[in-house]
Amino acid sequence: MILIQAPFLNLQAILDGLMIGAIFALVAYGMALAWGVMNIINIAQGEFVILGGYITFMVYKLGFSPFFGAPLSFAFLFILGFLLYKLIVHRVVDRDMFISILATFGISIMIRQIMNLIFGSQVETALTGLGTIFLFDHNITIALVKFSSFVIAVAGALGVIYFMKTSKLGRAIRATAQNPRAARILGVDTEKVYAYTYAINAAICGLAGSLVVMTYTIHPYMGLPYTVRSFMIVIVAGLGNIPGVLASGLGLGALEELSAYAFGTEYRIGLVFLFLVIILVYRSKKLAKRREYLK
Amino acid sequence: MKKIIVTFISALALLFSYSTLSFAKVVGDKIILGAAVSLTGKYAGSGKHTQKGYDLGVKIVNDNGGVKVGGKTYKLEVQYYDDESDGAKAAALAQRLIEQDGIDYLLGPYGSGITVAMAPVSEKFGVPMVEANGAARSLFTKGYKYLFAVLNSADQYLNSAVDLMAAKKKNATVAMAFEQDAFSLDVKLGVEERIKAHGMKVVIDDALPKELNDMTATLQKVKALKPDLLIVSGHDKGAMTGIKQITDLKVDVPMVAMTHCDSAAINKNLGGGGDYTLCAAQWHKSLSYKDEFFGSASDYAKTFESVYSYDPPYQAAESSAALLVYKAAFERANSFDKDKVRDALAQTDMMTFYGPIKFSETGQNLAKPMVLFQVINGENKVVAPEKWAEAKLIYPTPKWADR
């Protein structure tokens, strides 16, 4: 097997996996926020990512470096998330979570086709002009654009975490996540908190999207993998476990890359899902012994 | 009680209101062709090229005397539906076009997977379909009588690339990455046969996952194993991702061959990363074919660009050619009866800007060769077959360090 013949490939796979995983982790973090605070599973997550990618792509088309697009994507998606909350999401926040799944599903297919109409249906990418670095005597290759996405993703995540810990809004969000009623009683405007949380989630996705268009390619119908993976990461890590979410994101990336080498690329997504199912069932079984279940 | 009756009647009314808007095959002086193309979904990019090709074909035929049947002149028109890049939907739409809209002549959809889904339907109803974008070999092995394809089948796409490699180096090693869909798998079949025939060795055989756009694992393996030829076939996404990641990782391979390079526009969008790649093409504007409607191949490209503001990929060209085939067939049959039209189509033997078109027993166009072009300095130049070549193949591809 190639992993044994060329041992450096193991390290290469892990590095590649971490770099791709950082983007997943970022999106997962946003998903965990929306889910933990508002009990909303945002099916439109992937579409936010792709939209963020298109905003950066537009910046790139105008002649600027796509890196300038990153803060723009962040800001644009923040505003869009806020608007979507005010228009649609706030009506489903207090209801059964399943209702919010369907509502965000409806939003996702609308955004998909609107993007197709506005931006066209070609596959697009943005070039950064960054090069490549070689390590260990040319045995390890690192594309600089991937590395910088990794750095930006990590910085973005840390930035949001810092914001959560220190700012007034951040504390209000965390309080609402722990106990909405108590927060309300203590004077926190939960509606505002929810709106900002959803907006921050969208903004995070926008940032991730700008990294995606630089590192890979985008297309109006390519959002679903991001949605699905961010679900999975949040579930595997457990809600509320932010460091866990980030670690799982990175771990998932590495796992995917390694299994692509070991088992062949066609089984990639199927194996990942199977892995998810196994973890879920295993955890439930453990809890079932104590007559409890996964909440 | 009353409410139920009212609802029932309004439901019936709604249901039957659809049927009043049905189209027939010939309305007034218009011959209506039906088509389901991918206007949304993963094939939307190429689906749009297809639709534009059809529209340009219709326009040129109508502007140049239309179609003469039974002494009268008719104009062509196309009724479109969006199959959303979904085979099941396309099959349902074919049914709808035939049964509800009363259409008797179909134009093909984009993509092998979708054509394979629609073909059984048109065959079942005995409705001729001239398709321009479905290259899967399996379309021609089922004894379909009503299917006619103007393009070459998928298994011929990259054979000349393999042949070129064999001519340059004995016992070369090959790395392949194919998406798991009908078209790409057919290209693979053709390529594998050639590889075996030349005694070459396959060192990497990877599947490109349909949804994610990352080929890093495959390319890292390529770096480790250093094959002589790399083949990638994964529609536009595959071509674009492939070139981008080859550039990012500075992968050195003496020869790289792909499909869908021009619909992904790798010569322009990837900052020179696409240079030296060999690309399979059904047609190229530098070829010296010509006809009386579009002129030469380069005239077609100019016309297309003036209407749509971009260089036509071959998907658009072959779609336009389909309309020329229909016009000739209608006039040859001198009738609107679908079986007579079908028989007339079977007798097609014409030269177009797209190339010669002559259908075999199974509906395949065996008269036209596939071409291979190489991206040289951001321009697509035909390098094979030798007869049509406008530039010489650059081999081996210069290493990244030297570029």
Next chain:
Amino acid sequence: MISDKKELIGFLILLFFGIFAPIIAPSYRVQFSELWIFMVFASTWNVQGGKMGYNTFGNIIFFGLGMYVCASTQIAFAFNLSDWTAAGGYKTFVHSIPDYFISLPIGLLFAGIVSTAVALVLGSFMLILRGHYFAIGTLGLGIAAGEFATTVDIWGGGMGMTVPVWPKIDGQDLELFFGVGMDFFFYLTFILFLFTFFTLKWLYSTRFGLILTAIRDNEDKAEAMGIPTMRYKVTGWLFSAFFMGLAGGLFGNINGYIEPTEVAFNGATFGVYMVLMTILGGKGTLWGPIIGAILFQLFKEFFWTYFLGWQLVALGFLIVIIVVFFPEGIMGWLRERRPEWFGEIIDKKARLAQVKININD
């Protein structure tokens, strides 16, 4: 439930279409067949989603599995399956008439049995999960199923496979007394729907139905009362799987072509449609899914014809409207307006009095 007279009328309307549609609207046969299948989708999803409170995105697995099993059985009955699917179908095989009509019911039977067996296996561990974890777990299984199907070469892998064609005599379609292939399958799908409808109707009226709703309302209490909930959950899934398997087998034959991720295991469309239809009509009731399926199919056809290019935006918008304003579906909305139809007797005075108390709270 609606009082019996109204139910009878609704049923007669369906029966009318079920028998006469191919005659009055022959060009819509396939749409109608699809409609009956959608009704089966929604009704079976309702067993888990509506009655039991377990939102599943995995029922599509049984649909796709049934499709492949039925087609494989039909083919394997007369020919070698791997020859049929090999290398993109090189040879043309045609079933003889007796072969076709014998292999079809066998194929359907196998489709139902295999799907049920798989449900038994999957259910034994998936149904340990609750709530959203169950939903996401089944979603994962559905996607994995599609992906794995692309690697099964005997089923044609990523290229998919064609199904046996309706037999021809002298090049013309075989005509039975009611028509040709499309009519035949129309009636078959209608019969499947009737079968599903009556089975579920009976099921809901038994203790089994009550236990399902008990599980929905409070699973822990039901367990505490001594009900072996796992057994009932799995059995419920077996019922759904069986009918979905049959539906899949029929749909494969109607469509003519099976592709793993887009026809058989298409979670992103069919998988979600079944949920939407049930919610639109009103989950938890017998007629809700049926009304939902009809309305959904009407909307879908309407959007696809008149809103070409925007149809998904319209559909997304519709979904948002349903979910925000009609979460209980049409049936729920009707229930609000006309509780008498559902057998609830409301004392208007008492109700008003209650409202007044709540305002002063």
